[in-house]
Amino acid sequence: MIWYIWAILGVFAVVFEIATPTFFAIFLGLGFFGSALISYFVQDSLILQIMVALLGMFVGAFVFKKRRIADVPSSKIGQSDEFIGVGGKVIEPISPENNGRVKLDVPVLGSSEWDAKNIADTTLEKGTLIEIIAIHGHYLDVHSK
Numbered sequence: 001m002i003w004y005i006w007a008i009l010g011v012f013a014v015v016f017e018i019a020t021p022t023f024f025a026i027f028l029g030l031g032f033f034g035s036a037l038i039s040y041f042v043q044d045s046l047i048l049q050i051m052v053a054l055l056g057m058f059v060g061a062f063v064f065k066k067r068r069i070a071d072v073p074s075s076k077i078g079q080s081d082e083f084i085g086v087g088g089k090v091i092e093p094i095s096p097e098n099n100g101r102v103k104l105d106v107p108v109l110g111s112s113e114w115d116a117k118n119i120a121d122t123t124l125e126k127g128t129l130i131e132i133i134a135i136h137g138h139y140l141d142v143h144s145k
Helices: 003-019 025-041 046-067
Strands: 087-092 100-108 111-118 129-135 139-144
Touching (some): 003 025, 025 046, 100 129, 100 139
Parallel strands (some): 111 139
Antiparallel strands (some): 087 100, 087 129, 100 111, 129 139
16 A cells, blocks of 8 residues: 555544544554555555554554543533532522522632532522532532531
8 A cells, every 4th residue: 555545544543633532543543654654665565554553553442441541430511520519508599399599618610609409309598508419510419518
């Protein structure tokens, strides 16, 4: 195979890696670039070129499994769970039917006041101390302290 075809495939893999943060296509791209080098220096070595490309893929898969890169758990919406446990106070009552409003002791994701839902089926009155259980993008799950 002509060396620049492998190089073009490598460029496509790197561009794909930049467009999607998977950190897997980079290994595919490295395999393709390795195949391009082999093709440039050793003519008529298609089997060796394919083996080098496959080696790049397998190294990527091995690194992923060994380092557990793909198995990293994330929260439901991709936000950090570092704010779980932050306390605050109810400023608008939270009933089982309706969300209320809380003022937090420290700002969470840029805001000190949030809409909140009680995870228990009880009403939290104004002034009740609360703690964050989960962040759902535009509201918090809380429970009383």
